[in-house]
Amino acid sequence: MIGATVILYKPDMGTTQNLLEAVFQQVDVLSIVDNSPSPTELSLDKANLHYHHFPNNIGIAAAHNIGLQDLRSSGCDYGMLLDQDSTIDDDFAFRLSSLLVASKVEKRPLVAIGPRIICSFSEKTVKPRVQREVLVYDDIVCVTQIISSGMMIDLSKLDVIGYKDETLFIDGVDHEWCWRAKKQHLMVAIADKVEMIHRLGDSRSKFAGITYKVGSPVRLYYQFRNVLLLSRRGYVPWYWKTRNLCVLPIRFFANGLLQDRKLERIKFMLCGLWDGLCKRNGAFSDNW
Known part of the structure; x- marks a missing residue:
């Protein structure tokens, strides 16, 4: 089973509703964690939907953890994290999860995989200035860290790595988790042929x-x-x-x-x- 967690904070519902509908069609369980001051009105079927509202804003790390716990308790094997301002294709979840499944069959120590990011401002693929590619397996490029939005996680590995660090609240949360995974000799990667449009900054x-x-x-x-x-x-x-x-x-x-x-x-x-x-x-x- 595949699940997804989407984090909301004062969303532009035009863009966010499109994302939620796209995700809902691709996963078995959807968990929405809403850090907005007021509850967000959602037009979604309530079946297999978890919704949590925290008007005081508990931060991105705590929101991720609540969503991941929802997915695990619902029996999901893989969990995808998404921000409200990302745009995905119709087969996005399938393509990422397939790469994780194939890696598990081949006994590669891969714990999470994300897409190539296209910045919504420049409409260009984001290329980190410092980070180097560690290893390449066919369509998988192993790296030191990936951003949280679009990240697909093998949920069984959370017992080894742990959940997101809530003390950081926001900023650096995604990278810190990836580095902690590496400490446990697990890898994160980018799917070389899977892309996602994402808004980086305001x-x-x-x-x-x-x-x-x-x-x-x-x-x-x-x-x-x-x-x-x-x-x-x-x-x-x-x-x-x-x-x-x-x-x-x-x-x-x-x-x-x-x-x-x-x-x-x-x-x-x-x-x-x-x-x-x-x-x-x-x-x-x-x-x-």
Whole structure:
């Protein structure tokens, strides 16, 4: 059985409804975790549908965990994670799950697989600047980490790896889980011929010829804090630590001086740096 978990937060229901309908046709069980202030009105058959509403926003990691627990308790073998702003093809779940099944038959230590990401802003395939491809098996490209949206997980391996780290709340949650899987000698991969359109960030901006993602001010708190928190962990790759620590000053400058709501952004970045140094985790509202 295949299940899916979709996380909602103040969704644009035009796009999100299309995603939910597409997912509902491809899986046996659908779990929706809604972090929006008000419940989202859904036009879906209630059969095999789990809906949870958390008006106080429990974070992406806790939302994923609730959804994954729903899928496991419903007897699913594989679980797919999706954000509300992703767009998938009609055979998306089948193609990803087939690759996981084939890997299990061939006794490859593959725990999760995701698609090639096409950025909805540039309409181009996202190519990480630093991450290298580790190994290639036919249509499977093993890598060090993949994003959570579009990720198909072998649910039986959660007992070995564990669930998502809820202390991070958001930002870095997907990568941290992948690195923890690698620590257990399990691999994550990209399906080379499966693509998914996904919205990365709220908008785009350019500085010194480099285009970068722009998110809401509060996301800066988690981004800055979690870099400091994750950089202390031994299983986090050195290339990730080096790159993210080195670009923190540049990101502070770009977000503090080149974007709107400058003082608000600076406040969240400073709070994130302070809490990262003090090893505080959880939601921003818990600490400030």
